[in-house]
Amino acid sequence: MHTGLVHSLDLERDGKVLDYLSMPFSIDRSPYFQLKVPVCVIRNGTGPSVLLMAGNHGDEYEGELSLARLIRRLDPAQVRGRVTILPMANAPAVMAGKRCSPLDGGNLNRAFPGDPKGTPTSRLAHFLEKELFPRHDVVFDIHSGGTAMEHLPVALIERDDDADRHRHTIALMKALGMPHGFIADNGAAAPTSLGAARRAGVVGLSGEFGGGGTATVDSMAITARAIDNLLVALGVVQTPVLGGQAAAPEPMRLMSxxxxxxxxxxxxxxxxxxxxxxxxxxxxxxxxxxxxxxxxxxxxxxxxxxxxxxxxxxxxxxxxxxxxxxxxxxxxxxxxx
Missing domain, CATH: 2.40.50.100 (RNA polymerase II/Efflux pump adaptor protein, barrel-sandwich hybrid domain)
Structure with missing residues (x-):
């Protein structure tokens, strides 16, 4: 079935590939325009498969900058398994410095499970939930407060009815090294990336890493630590790549x-x-x-x-x-x- 999105990625090929997810969307200045969402796949043999994404909301920069750096630094020889990186998932919103896409007003984190015949945001959500998420073991979606809010750094997961997966998710949440954790109860139909990950049968992790439409020394450091800690905990890499690995200063405190x-x-x-x-x-x-x-x-x-x-x-x-x-x-x- 046509998904409204095309790509030439081979997720099973070893090496490092930077490509695009492309969605046709006619606009006034370009009738055959294609929205391009950059994606990087780094694979080396068999092993865990993790999807890292940022830019779900365009004005949340800690994850976008960190994943761009990870693309440049991570060599396939360092990897066991596969790392797929979406540094600016809602690319039009990132380029506009806005929470939602200026093309269709789409809030990607409220668009799942999407529609293959819908707007670009809806088509991307459908592709992620139905095609990309299920081909990974873990999805980590990095957020912050955006332009309008500042947010206490906190890891975030959804409560899962699958007891074994829920225990594994909590263990990975603790491994991020965040001072606070948050377990949401939005239910199986949640229109968020975590809801999509749950429906896809994979572990979903998220978190808030700063805000204010900016990046600070502290917010970048805690984001790097979380990414490094997750990759090391999964066994995808043996040593930190971004230089941020560290233990949390004290046990993670859960919030509601x-x-x-x-x-x-x-x-x-x-x-x-x-x-x-x-x-x-x-x-x-x-x-x-x-x-x-x-x-x-x-x-x-x-x-x-x-x-x-x-x-x-x-x-x-x-x-x-x-x-x-x-x-x-x-x-x-x-x-x-």
Whole structure:
């Protein structure tokens, strides 16, 4: 069946190949235009098969830069098995510096399982879930808070009904070397890459590695550490490639974010001033920040308070807000992984 996507990759051939996933999509300036998504396959004999992807959202740069570096550094002689790398999965969004694709408005991480006859984002999602994910043992999708948010570094997995696979997933999540972990319960029909990995019968890993539409020394270091630790833990490589391998400073702490009351959301246009930092422990009723109305200068700023205790896991970076914007979230600590 035509998948709406073409490529010439041979996933079983040894060596290193940098190629493209191509999707025909007519646009005003180019009626026979093809969207090109770069992909690199590095294979050396039999062994584990891992898919590393970033740029699911275009303005999340830690993974994009790290995987671009990995493509340049990783030699097939270092590899046992196969590493497939998608450094900018939603390529139009990456090039536009936006969360979603400017071609079709597509949010790739809400597009799975996709449609082979749909928009480019939908066709890519279909190809990933139906064709590419099932040919790997592990899928690692690297995220961050993007332009609008800063996010506490945290590993992320989906709860899996397959007990053996779930135990293996938790073990690999711990191996990433992140200070915090997060187990989501979005269900089997989740439209995310982790939902797609689960439906494909493979281990799905993800995480948030920074934010703000930038890359910092710290966010790049923890991203490199996670990639190196995963490849070493799987036995794909014997030594770190990006120079980031290190043990977590302490046992991974598991967090939960399942209730609307764990976040504070704007109900009208305003300007948010935070009173807390990422990683702060907060109590019920503690001030989270102030909401200013610069269109009514005589009005006092509204005090915003946490409805529940927890650890600040994310906050909005843009001071100006509209109704519906998430301003800050406090996750619940639920134990150690």
């Amino acid at each position: 974010l399942t209730r609307h009351s764990q976040g504070i959301y704007a109900s009208r246009r305003g300007w948010f001033e935070p009173a807390v930092r990422l990683g702060d422990k907060v109590t019920e009723g503690q001030i989270a920040g102030w909401y200013h109305d610069l269109e009514r200068l005589e009005a006092e700023a509204e005090e915003l308070r946490f409805a529940e205790a927890g650890i600040v896991i994310s906050r909005r970076l843009h001071t100006m807000c509209e109704a519906g914007d998430c301003l800050v979230q406090a996750a619940e600590l639920v134990g150690e992984a």
